[in-house]
Amino acid sequence: MQKPLLLPAIALLAAACSQNQTSSSGETAASFSRDSLMHTIQILSSDSFEGRKPFSPGETKTVAYLENAFKQLGLEPGNGNSYVQDVPMVEITPEAGAVMKVQSPKGSFDLKRTDDFVVSTENTDSMVSLNNDELVFAGYGVVAPEYNWNDYAGMDVKGKVVLVMVNDPGFGVDTTLFKGKTMTYYGRWTYKYEEAARQGAKAVLIIHNTDAASYPFSVVQSSWGTSNLYLDKRGDKQYHCALQGWVSAAAAKKILAAAGKDSSLLLSANRRGFTAVPLHEKLSLQVKVKAAYNTSHNVIAKITGSKRPGEYIIYTAHWDHLGIGKPDAKGDSIYNGAIDNASGAAALIEIARAFTSLKEKPERSILFLAVTAEEQGLLGSEYYAEHPIYPLPKTVADLNMDVVDAYDKKKDIVIAGAGQNELEDYLAEAGKQQGRYLAPEAHPEAGHYFRSDHFCFAKAGVPALSAGGGIDVVGKGKEYGRKLEDDYTANRYHQPADEYDASWTFDGGLQDMQLLFSVGEKLANESAFPQWKDGSEFKAARDKMMKE
Structure with missing residues (x-):
């Protein structure tokens, strides 16, 4: 105000x-x-x-x-x-399947739509799918040359699903990184989607954290997974990830545990020189899509x-x-x-x-x-x-x-x-x-x-x-x-x-x-x-x- x-x-x-x-x-x-x-x-x-x-x-x-x-x-x-x-x-309305299936070295399990994850898409194809696509943890999903930071260095994520954290490297851990407590654009969820697309990822999922996002997961649940407006970019050859969305903190914990990891992996992403880590998990999800232009x-x-x-x-x-x-x-x-x-x-x-x-x-x-x-x-x-x-x-x-x-x-x-x-x-x-x-x-x-x-x-x-x-x-x-x-x-x-x-x-x-x-x-x-x-x-x- x-x-x-x-x-x-x-x-x-x-x-x-x-x-x-x-x-x-x-x-x-x-x-x-x-x-x-x-x-x-x-x-x-x-x-x-x-x-x-x-x-x-x-x-x-x-x-x-x-x-x-x-x-x-x-x-x-x-x-x-x-x-x-x-x-x-264009108004795009995705209808995701009730569950996202996760295959891991420790077995398979399901994540529930809305409770555990929400997804959206800027693609207007009638069906968008993940079909046993590999999952990679890419830290904060940031490429910032002026900060000498590249979470994707040495990792080809083309056609894969990347799992990233919201806000900037160092958030809540090391205030000497980036701008300390002040978020840069690299910390914004829109940037995470854009960078994942530039890297050629098939999909990107952000791990929700209330403090880092500045709003609870309920805001994500009410804002995504229903119809959303986007600019009509028919004819634009810019690549977009097939799916983009969020997973809850609890769902992320479950994903990491099934990969034999824990929160120490998230902490490691706050160190300069961090590189993306394959989780040896595969995701599957079917999403029906309706598109209306105006x-x-x-x-x-x-x-x-x-x-x-x-x-x-x-x-x-x-x-x-x-x-x-x-x-x-x-x-x-x-x-x-x-x-x-x-x-x-x-x-x-x-x-x-x-x-x-x-x-x-x-x-x-x-x-x-x-x-x-x-x-x-x-x-x-x-x-x-x-x-x-x-x-x-x-x-x-x-x-x-x-x-x-x-x-x-x-x-x-x-x-x-x-x-x-x-x-x-x-x-x-x-x-x-x-x-x-x-x-x-x-x-x-x-x-x-x-x-x-x-x-x-x-x-x-x-x-x-x-x-x-x-x-x-x-x-x-x-x-x-x-x-x-x-x-x-x-x-x-x-x-x-x-x-x-x-x-x-x-x-x-x-x-x-x-x-x-x-x-x-x-x-x-x-x-x-x-x-x-x-x-x-x-x-x-x-x-x-x-x-x-």
């Missing part, structure tokens, strides 16, 4: 604006309106929008609303003559820069939520997503309004991108990053808004995945003008930097930032702020209770919106390109991009 501070306008924005913009700073700050923000949230999170799930009538209404809002502000279409970018997707939409608008129109700053927010689902205790089945993320979509409109209120246009072009299917795996932002309307080497930065603070002003600012790029320095300077300080993430091991739309830009090499207020509430302290955050997580996050509330102040959200506006305005009126910091896993992609 995030929060604001309404300091005098000139003091708030002066340090973040170039000299030729300073005279309009007060007018711009005043353009941030709680009433306008709340009005948009109320509409987008109303029951008539049905929870804004892709492919639903709620999507049609949401896209039309956003397009009209951008038009009313006088923004240019962001995709040629259109405000819309089509995002082709098209969702990103919404994009633009302000063309006055001096460097071919350089771009992107503001992003996802417009989608979970639609209609399981009823709660009150019988409410509409997941309205007022805070997550009608608030971010509304903030996108308000920041666009602030830029249009400037007396002089920004020197660089500003893009306002509302993306689809974040809740389904960052699909809208992934599609844009893979099919950019504007060249990524000329894209200066992405500033993302996901869950805007509906409550009180905050003294602190928290950066997701701090230490990645120089946008954090811009933010720190703008934060000083608000009298605020940077605070560390409460749970850096959770990998929040990789869990919203800015990540897809980062992965492609574009410096990206996600930040907002923390828990140090002005006049009320950290304990009060922690209770607010915990209440939202426990009672509203991804639940029907995430509904519009007329009592929200959005003092915190307005403060954070002004902060991100200040960063974007500074970027828009200078010639420098912010850089990735040494040690970032995304620096190499940017360096390569800028040389081509």
